[in-house]
Amino acid sequence: MPLSPLRFRLLVTSLLVVSFLGALDNTVVSTAIATVAGQLGALEHMSWIVVGYTLASTVLLPVLGKLGDRVGPRSVFLASVVVFIVTSIACGFANGIVWLIVARVVQGMSSAGLQLMSQTIIAETTTPRQRPKFMAIIGAAFPVAILIGPVLGGVITDNWGWPWVFWINAPVGIVALALAIVAVPHIEPGRSGRFDLAGAVALTIGLVALVLAVTSIGDRSQTVATAVAFAVAAVAFVVFFAVEVRAEEPLVPLGHFRDRTVATGTVISAIVGIGLFSITSYLPTYFQMAYRTSATVSGLVPIATVFGMLVSNLATGWLVSRTGHYRVYPLVGTALGAAGLGAMALLPLGAPLWAPTIAMAVVGLGTGAFMSLIVAVVQSAVPRTETGAITATVNLVRQVGATVATALVGGIIGATVVALLPAGLDPATLTPAVVRTQSAAAQQQIAQVYQGVFVPVFVALAAAYVVGVVASILLPNSRLSDDTGPLRAAATESIPAA
Known part of the structure; x- marks a missing residue:
């Protein structure tokens, strides 16, 4: 039975709102980073508020993509929305930099699910010809977030305090979650067999090492650590490709x-x-x-x-x-x-x-x-x-x-x-x-x-x-x-x- 026009509009609205939240989170937070790190007394670790989020959202993409094929994108999407809301609240209540960085890492993991499953659900509920129009609507969340995120983050930080940079995600996310529960259809999983755990571990190690290496490449005090990270990344990627060509259900x-x-x-x-x-x-x-x-x-x-x-x-x-x-x-x-x-x-x-x-x-x-x-x-x-x-x-x-x-x-x-x-x-x-x-x-x-x-x-x-x-x-x-x-x-x- 096809989706009714009303239900499909609700679906696109929910996916757009959630994609916008995921895209907006990083641009809004960028304005508040100095304030957050200063009030938590950890200016030397300020970059990890962003790096932890970006790193987590990058390395988890292939794992969540494969998971969506195995258990269905609806389950992964709804779980990602819930985790994103909970970690947003946790970030706002952070009383130390370690708490905040850990919460941001988990939030980054859920952000990967928001971005990825939104695109996957659109692909599953449209024909190839319909898909570009709706993919463009979902994709519009990113440039809009870049345009308004820094200004919005500054306004929130100056008037409400930095915790609200994270807490603002909760009410909007709950509305989007309610829409998603109603509108996102169940999509029967299409893959079976053993999950490619070895490939997931090797790719994760390789990506983490690569991102850490390139982000420290300009720091002369980290020359040895950077070289080691590049070496680890190279070995991990070789192992990953060796695993993938033999895996029954490869991660990539x-x-x-x-x-x-x-x-x-x-x-x-x-x-x-x-x-x-x-x-x-x-x-x-x-x-x-x-x-x-x-x-x-x-x-x-x-x-x-x-x-x-x-x-x-x-x-x-x-x-x-x-x-x-x-x-x-x-x-x-x-x-x-x-x-x-x-x-x-x-x-x-x-x-x-x-x-x-x-x-x-x-x-x-x-x-x-x-x-x-x-x-x-x-x-x-x-x-x-x-x-x-x-x-x-x-x-x-x-x-x-x-x-x-x-x-x-x-x-x-x-x-x-x-x-x-x-x-x-x-x-x-x-x-x-x-x-x-x-x-x-x-x-x-x-x-x-x-x-x-x-x-x-x-x-x-x-x-x-x-x-x-x-x-x-x-x-x-x-x-x-x-x-x-x-x-x-x-x-x-x-x-x-x-």
């Missing part, structure tokens, strides 16, 4: 990468993390130093980028659902991304701020054109019984790409700026406010340093988008169908064709 379905749609789609998805997410957080620093703008003005360029991403994400999802044709959008999107970042590298020092704003808005438009769409395309290329696992794999590649690229970009920027700054300037204490106290000649020199540092970064990221262009050309020129395919018995509840 490596065999599907023989399919050109899966292989090229995963590469295209990785470009989102490598090409855009890696640079976004450094753009305000670049504009404050190279263009000598205020902190407020420097935030306009990332906002333009994210807004472009939001618009094209929704537009392409709607267009693909109307026609079924999808290949042109990642092709045009990756080309726009390469062009925008190429323009950033070519802009002369002293160009008016509207020029880089337009260039990065073009990058956002291009990235949004395939950000959610490519997940739906890859989902359509595998059996429904492995929707959770393949969705987790695509998201995992994107997040690991973003984490590794962000750390590398940060390390390159930090090391090169230190090497090129004029004598007499301490890079450890060089802030935009300090720069404004320097002579006009010194300010111009500092601006040239930052311009010279960021240009090769923009070129490298543009090259990443060019790789995406090649992958998009190799993407099969197929058409998403209205056929639901070999759905499982209880998963045949899908919205009627619009």
Whole structure:
């Protein structure tokens, strides 16, 4: 029996609210981190409030994806919502940094379930052709969270106190949970057999070691620890691949990468993390130093980028659902991304701020054109019984790409700026406010340093988008169908064709 239009609207509303909560949590908390760490007397451990959450949400993706295929995405989704609400409350009541970090780690685990199962449930309750439109709606939660999260976090922290940054999740989450209980249909599990525990352990060790290594790569005091972490990651990944090729039910379905749609789609998805997410957080620093703008003005360029991403994400999802044709959008999107970042590298020092704003808005438009769409395309290329696992794999590649690229970009920027700054300037204490106290000649020199540092970064990221262009050309020129395919018995509840 198909879902009624009302029930499907409730389903999409619930998934959107929950996805928004998961995406918003990190951006809201980012504004309050200094206040939280200061009041708990643990400024030296401040980064772990974010790192613990991000690390947990990354490493648990493949485990939850496989679990969703085995027990059904509804169970994993509802459990994730409950855990997210409970840990949000626990974070607000934290009276020490250890309590808060542990709660954030568990919260990050549940966040992975919110993100992943929302996409999986949409895939299970729609046809391949309907899927891009609704995947885009769910995917819109991320850019919206980036736009409003930092401001909302600041308002809450200043007026209610930092615990409410976490507690605000509870009432909204409870409403979303009630909607989900009513609207999310039961989907019959489609996988059986022994759970790939060895693969899960090896992949978890490898991912944890890799993330820890890349996040400490710029810290000279951690050189030995970083090298050890990279070595552990390499060994763990070798073990993981050896286990996966022999596993009866592998955690990551490596065999599907023989399919050109899966292989090229995963590469295209990785470009989102490598090409855009890696640079976004450094753009305000670049504009404050190279263009000598205020902190407020420097935030306009990332906002333009994210807004472009939001618009094209929704537009392409709607267009693909109307026609079924999808290949042109990642092709045009990756080309726009390469062009925008190429323009950033070519802009002369002293160009008016509207020029880089337009260039990065073009990058956002291009990235949004395939950000959610490519997940739906890859989902359509595998059996429904492995929707959770393949969705987790695509998201995992994107997040690991973003984490590794962000750390590398940060390390390159930090090391090169230190090497090129004029004598007499301490890079450890060089802030935009300090720069404004320097002579006009010194300010111009500092601006040239930052311009010279960021240009090769923009070129490298543009090259990443060019790789995406090649992958998009190799993407099969197929058409998403209205056929639901070999759905499982209880998963045949899908919205009627619009």
